[in-house]
């Protein structure tokens with residue numbers, strides 16, 4: 001007889017759906033089926049079952065092949081690498097639990113590392129803007145129940161956050177939105193005709209790299225100041241019409257993604273979008289929210305913020321926290337040769353970073369802690385497989401609207417495989433010994 | 439005026455944080471004492487003497503102290519940080535944060551400077567003969583008070599985000615700048631003698647920006663007012679004056695709305 005585990009959270013994207021149902025075999029070892037998840041979420045659970053999964057740490061040999069080593073040896077290598085480095089980079093943290101992040105930060109503080117998470121190539125610019133001008137935000141529940149003006153700016157949830165629109169933003173029937181999408185007007189701003197743009201009431205096909213101008217233009221329109229004939233390829237009348245649509249709602253929300261955070265103007269785009277949101281509050285209620293990617297990148301920002309005061313790119317090398325993306329951000333550090341060891345947990349920079357940074361990781365002493373074989377594990381000196389958070393071990397995670405949700409364990413990890421927390425705790429203890437003997 | 443000459447002899451493997459290279463720190467010290475001043479390479483606290491050959495001694499006060507930095511300092515950060523008086527001459531190109539939070543005195547760089555040069559500057563004169571990186575004379579992350587006083591002159595080109603959150607003082611770039619000139623600017627003057635591609639004066643509340651060359655794409659919130667003759671950097675010239683950013687809040691003074699001013703050379 002199989003049994004069903006309900007209210008499982010999906011550890012894939014920032015939507016952090018919490019209504020999954022997983023059917024597991026009687027012995028609690030095998031996942032048989034998954035209900036309610038989208039295709040990418042279901043795939044994550046199925047990956048944990050892959051027969052070719054690595055179950056023991058592997059050390060890269062001079063000829064490029066891998067040799068299986070024990071967890072003890074892996075702990076020793078990792079601790080020594082961090083102990084010997086003058087300025088190690090500890091990157092990732094977005095696909096693990098807050099508990100693991102916290103142990104990682106303890107290690108980082110000890111060895112004077114730089115802690116950076118995937119926001120550095122994603123919503124880090126958002127965090128810079130938030131620090132500069134603040135942010136009026138809300139929870140996804142409020143949006144479901146109240147929002148009738150939905151703006152997707154530079155994001156494509158149809159593909160990146162597949163259940164976002166059905167659970168929260170476009171289709172659900174909420175307390176004050178009892179006609180579902182009939183109650184809502186959807187505006188999409190994107191240079192491409194994405195699947196999200198196709199279901200919008202208004203699509204603003206902004207010129208690439210001109211989001212900052214268009215955001216400004218909406219603000220100018222709200223103040224009834226004169227506008228040029230076209231801004232960012234959009235005719236003036238359309239901009240004024242859009243401003244009217246936003247103003248006329250009862251509750252509006254701007255969701256934005258990497259189309260604006262990582263295109264020309266970066267943090268300034270978000271800065272201006274936040275200011276547009278503030279301006280709109282002169283007329284109606286408006287909020288703004290980042291479409292965070294990894295399921296717990298928000299949690300990494302939370303834990304870092306709580307412990308050190310900054311949400312990413314935190315430089316602890318001099319014993320106190322410093323933060324200046326552009327200097328203390330992973331790609332700048334790697335590209336410029338500012339770090340002498342790399343520890344990666346819960347992310348895949350080998351796949352996401354520019355090749356100049358990836359080459360540096362390959363040259364330096366490096367450890368990759370990841371359940372999967374990834375481009376990063378393939379270039380790291382040591383690959384440490386661990387249990388899947390949210391599948392084989394629980395832990396705390398933060399949804400994109402900064403709501404903490406406890407991930408659940410559904411099956412046991414393979415025999416003998418450590419969790420992130422267990423591995424980090426052992427490295428931390430070994431560092432204590434090494435430093436005590438200094 | 440006493441001169442201290444420091445010459446790079448051992449390149450740091452990583453980058454050197456040398457915020458003690460300033461007349462304020464060298465004043466009243468002998469060469470051996472200067473060599474013992476702290477510097478940081480990663481988490482390791484070391485001394486300036488490990489990396490630099492030091493000759494001469496500091497004057498009685500910062501104002502009496504002149505520092506000449508010789509050799510390849512492309513991996514040295516924070517030269518001239520918080521200096522309040524005296525003079526620093528860097529013969530080659532230093533790394534980031536050159537002249538950061540500078541308060542007075544004179545800082546001359548014969549080469550180019552990397553990003554974050556002159557951030558949060560309050561006073562003094564900062565001359566760069568080569569190019570400058572991004573965030574020249576900008577605010578430090580999260581600070582809403584950028585450059586407040588003093589003069590930065592760059593003979594070459596500058597990167598993006600110059601004068602971010604600028605409040606006072608003057609930045610002159612003889613060449614071109616990259617995007618985002620004077621974003622969130624509240625006061626002071628930025629002069630770009632070459633071209634500035636786009637996003638010039640976005641979210642600007644007050645202050646003045648002069649562009650001699652072309653702007654490819656103007657921000658939508660700037661409205662033409664009139665042509666005006668203005669004296670800039672010692673020369674009079676005719677400019678078209680625009681008021682902006684009209685998408686931004688603007689304070690009133692004597693019943694009049696105060697705008698940021700963008701001058702385009704005619």
Ligand code: SF4
Pocket residue numbers: 010011012013014015016017036037038039040041042161162163164
């Ligand atoms: S939308 Fe995101 S959190 Fe929800 S099931 Fe899909 S991948 Fe998982």
